[in-house]
Amino acid sequence: xxxxxxxxxxxxxxxxxxxxxxxxxxxxxxxxxxxxxxxxxxxxxxxxxxxxxxxxxxxxxxxxxxxxxxxxxxxxxxxxxxxxxxxxxxxxxxxxxxxxxxxxxxxxxxxxxxxxxxxxxxxxxxxxxxxxxxxxxxxxxxxxxxxxxxxxxxxxxxxxxxxxxxxxxxxxxxxxxxxxxxxxxxxxxxxxxxxxxxxxxxxxxxxxxxxxxxxxxxxxxxxxxxxxxxxxxxxxxxxxxxxxxxxxxxxxxxxxxxxxxxxxxxxxxxxxxxxxxxxxxxxxxxxxxxxxxxxxxxxxxxxxxxxxxxxxxx
Numbered sequence: 001x002x003x004x005x006x007x008x009x010x011x012x013x014x015x016x017x018x019x020x021x022x023x024x025x026x027x028x029x030x031x032x033x034x035x036x037x038x039x040x041x042x043x044x045x046x047x048x049x050x051x052x053x054x055x056x057x058x059x060x061x062x063x064x065x066x067x068x069x070x071x072x073x074x075x076x077x078x079x080x081x082x083x084x085x086x087x088x089x090x091x092x093x094x095x096x097x098x099x100x101x102x103x104x105x106x107x108x109x110x111x112x113x114x115x116x117x118x119x120x121x122x123x124x125x126x127x128x129x130x131x132x133x134x135x136x137x138x139x140x141x142x143x144x145x146x147x148x149x150x151x152x153x154x155x156x157x158x159x160x161x162x163x164x165x166x167x168x169x170x171x172x173x174x175x176x177x178x179x180x181x182x183x184x185x186x187x188x189x190x191x192x193x194x195x196x197x198x199x200x201x202x203x204x205x206x207x208x209x210x211x212x213x214x215x216x217x218x219x220x221x222x223x224x225x226x227x228x229x230x231x232x233x234x235x236x237x238x239x240x241x242x243x244x245x246x247x248x249x250x251x252x253x254x255x256x257x258x259x260x261x262x263x264x265x266x267x268x269x270x271x272x273x274x275x276x277x278x279x280x281x282x283x284x285x286x287x288x289x290x291x292x293x294x295x296x297x298x299x300x301x302x303x304x305x306x307x308x309x310x311x312x313x314x
Contacts, residue, residue, distance in 0.1 A: 030088065030283045031061040032276065033081030037094030037118065037164075038069035041194050043223070043246060043268055046314035047092070047117065050272025057273070058280035071098035078102045082109050088127075088279050089113045096165045097121035112282060116275040117268065119165035126293070127282055130275040132266045133296040134166045138173025140264045140299055141219055141243055145174075145184070147303075148241040148261040152183035153216035156206045158228075160194040160221045167191070170221050170245065187215070196224040203228030207237055217241040217261075226250045229259045247302055249312040255304055262303035267313035270297055 034051055036044050048064065055062035063086065067074030071094055079102055081089050089106055093099045096119055103113050103124035113124070117131045145155065157174070160167040171189075178184050188206060192199040199220060206218065216239070218225070218232075223246040232240050244251055247265040254260040274295065281289050302310055 029059055029061050030279075031063065031084075031086045032088050032090055032279055033063045033065070033078075033084065033086035034090040035065050035067055035074055035077045035081070036092040037067040037071075037074055039066040040069070042248070043194070043314070044092075047268035047272045050269040051090075051276065053269075054273040054276030058276050060276055060280060062276075067094055069094065071095040075099060075102045078106060082106050082111060085109075086111060087283055090275050090279060091115050091120065092117045093120055093165070094118070094161065095163045096168070097163070100124045114275055114278055114282075117166075117271055119169070121165075127287075128278055128290050128292045128295050130278055130295045131271045131297065132166075132299055133294070134169035135173040135176075136296075137166075137245065137264050137266065137299055138170035138175075138221075139177040140173075140301055141170065141221075141245060142174045142177030144243045144262045144264070144301060144303070145178075145217060145219060145241075146181060148243060149184070149216045151181050154185055154187050154210070154214060156210065156215060156218045157186050157189040158199055158202055158206075158218060158220040158225060159189060159191045162191045167221060174219070192220070192224065194222045194224055196227050199224045200228045200231060203231060207232060207235065207240070212237070212239060215240055217243060219243045221245050223248050223251045223263070226254050226260065229254060233259055247310065247313045249314070252302070252307060252310075252312045255302060255307045258304065262301060265298075265300045265302050265310060265313060267297070269313070 065077045067077060074094055082105055089111055100121045100123045106113050107125045112127050114127045115129045119129050120126055190202045192202050218240055223244055225244050229242040242260045244260055244263040247263055251263050278290050
């Protein structure tokens with residue numbers, strides 16, 4: 001009897017140890033090093049919220065660091081993540097190609113990388129990209145343009161930060177869409193770095209160089225063109241149609257007021273949440289559930305016809 005009791009006690013202890021180990025394994029928390037190329041850009045406020053909410057939802061420890069709009073700073077941030085031996089890196093790169101060498105270093109260290117919102121350049125190994133199909137985004141802006149001005153027009157293009165995948169791919173998509181409309185001419189292209197003040201200054205210069213009768217529309221690759229569109233209306237340039245990108249509250253208001261013709265709705269919040277969802281799947285051994293090489297989210301068009309159906313993305 002004593003021997004049986006002793007055996008049962010040993011088995012109980014072993015079961016407790018096994019159970020505790022199983023609980024600890026189930027509760028394992030992975031560390032994600034996340035870096036955004038410039039966290040001061042208003043677009044990323046909702047992206048940051050998505051990262052924090054996604055980390056809580058998927059039981060991930062989040063280390064979030066700013067690239068401060070400088071490729072060298074973002075490279076240094078990624079190197080720090082490698083030194084800290086994080087379990088995965090989620091990167092929103094500024095310069096798509098500049099981060100390739102340091103992502104290769106992460107690859108060599110056995111740290112998987114997911115890119116979100118902006119794509120990484122060729123040569124680095126990425127688990128997947130989570131975000132918008134920016135090439136399709138550019139084609140959607142072209143579709144809005146044709147709806148707004150018809151098949152013949154003089155158009156100015158205000159781009160985001162040169163070298164970002166969003167800037168490059170949106171322009172490619174727009175250019176390719178407009179190949180079917182040879183009488184629509186892009187008369188000037190300038191960069192405003194996704195910055196409202198810069199977009200306003202660029203627009204003022206464009207409007208002065210192309211007076212009435214010489215310009216039919218201005219496309220801004222991002223949402224920062226609202227202040228410029230309002231300036232154009234105040235200056236009496238109501239003949240110029242405005243096509244923007246993304247859908248914050250001020251863009252929604254401008255569409256409702258008739259100042260902006262339309263925009264492409266890209267919501268940063270689900271991009272961030274889904275990036276961490278993909279990270280969780282990968283780290284928990286469910287790689288087969290991850291869409292590769294891209295996980296694209298929807299990009300609906302917003303005009304006065306349907307603006308009341310969509311809440312602003314941020």
